[in-house]
Amino acid sequence: MSNDLTSIPCVLMRGGTSKGPFFLASDLPADTAARDRLLVEVMGSGHPLQIDGIGGGNALTSKVAIIDKASREDADVDYLFAQVKVEQRLVDTSPNCGNMLAAVGPYAIERGLVQAHHPRTEVRIHNVNTGKVIVATVETPGGQVVYRGDTHIAGAPGGAAPVQLAFLDAAGARTGKLLPSGHAMEQIDGADVSLIDCAMPMVLIRASDLGVQGGESPAELNANRELMARMEAIRIQAGERMGIADAGNKVIPKPVLLSAPQHGGTLQVRYFMPHQCHTALAITGGVGIATAVATPGTLANTFVGCDAVPTLITLEHPSGALDVGLSRSSEHAPVVASVVRTARRLFEGRVFATTPIATETTQWTSAA
Structure with missing residues (x-):
């Protein structure tokens, strides 16, 4: 292994109709600018095919999930979503991604951040981007995450185990108001x-x-x-x-x-x-x-x-x-919105970058 490259543990996962690498916050730079530079390099942004990274050359496959222990008492884990642009060397953490969200529960359970229960496990996810909490219900028979199943979703091939997502109070995710301008139309x-x-x-x-x-x-x-x-x-x-x-x-x-x-x-x-x-x-x-x-x-x-x-x-x-x-x-x-998604673990390993990193305790500020 070359000693001039930085290696970072990651798991590539499909969540719904999106996919991307999942990282523990502790494995990434605490400084936001340094973290974003690393993500741009890892994904290969700045090239339409992201040829020098693991991005897929499409907005749906140039997404990153960063997971940490919960920073609030009513959640089990923190989830920061990053949309890494394909042709621009930019990272946007202003939105959430509900498809990638489907893989957060399985990832958190398998990384030992949440204790699994039989036959299914509820994972309360604090979306740092929006300050909202979403409850994911993951199939865990015998206390183990399963991915095989008969649930089909449009936009993803084959069947898989269902992951139910309940958005407890999604209104005002970014602006604080359901109708930010004050008008319905x-x-x-x-x-x-x-x-x-x-x-x-x-x-x-x-x-x-x-x-x-x-x-x-x-x-x-x-x-x-x-x-x-x-x-x-x-x-x-x-x-x-x-x-x-x-x-x-x-x-x-x-x-x-x-x-x-x-x-x-x-x-x-x-x-x-x-x-x-x-x-x-x-x-x-x-x-x-x-x-x-x-x-x-x-x-x-x-x-x-x-x-x-x-x-x-x-x-x-x-x-x-x-x-x-x-x-x-x-x-x-508040209205609770519920959807059923699926997820799958694609590979686990280390991704390489030329950028040296120094990790510390990550400090995030909720957008709420």
Whole structure:
């Protein structure tokens, strides 16, 4: 083994329809800038194929999860999500990722951060990006994590053991308000929009207002330069109204195109990350869109009418559909959004970098 390279323990995992390396916080630099430089190198960012790193050349496969012991009493572990850009040498920790979240529970149990129970184990996950707690229920028969199973999710091949995720109070994940601008619906650049912050800050837009049907493939939408330019202009203005400074250099808010369902669902959606259309649907996006459906006056709500909670919202996306269950313990209690995902451990080992690192106790500041 070469002695001029730094090696860091990591586990590559698929979570839902995303994948990326999982690291213990203690194995990474405590300094944020040094950590981000290391992640950029490890993933190979700055090249469209990430040829000199372990990233997959796509936003869905250029994600990182950093796990630590819980910093608050109502959680078992801390989870910091990092979106490492592909062609830019940048790391964005402003959003959460609900798909990668599906692998946090299994990882934490197998790393000994959480004690497993038979037949399943609840892992309370503090998402450091948003300051919110999500409960993951992991199948652990005999006290061991299992990955094999018969649960199928759109956008991932084959079957696997289910991981249920319950977002306990996702509203105001980044801005502190479900409707950051104070309006359920408003206009930007001649289009009706709803600015919503629930698990993920988003700007919801009627597809027809931007000259598309809403059922186009991701490739078709990505190639529509006029659409992408107009949507980016709306997104940046939406960020300003939501109090998200310099949205042009961030991946939030996410733009979402809404249209009538084609296959018996509640809504047809196209979710952008923000400069590529997701080939399926981000879980945080699904949670926010479903909550918007049940929020009177929003654009999503006007498509389907006012659905009372509890309800099941089915969101059609390019790879199939996502079911989001909405419930609440009482009339005025926060809405709990639940989804079922799967995860899989892909490989475990060490990843190499030329950057020397010095690790200390990592200090994070919650975004809440």
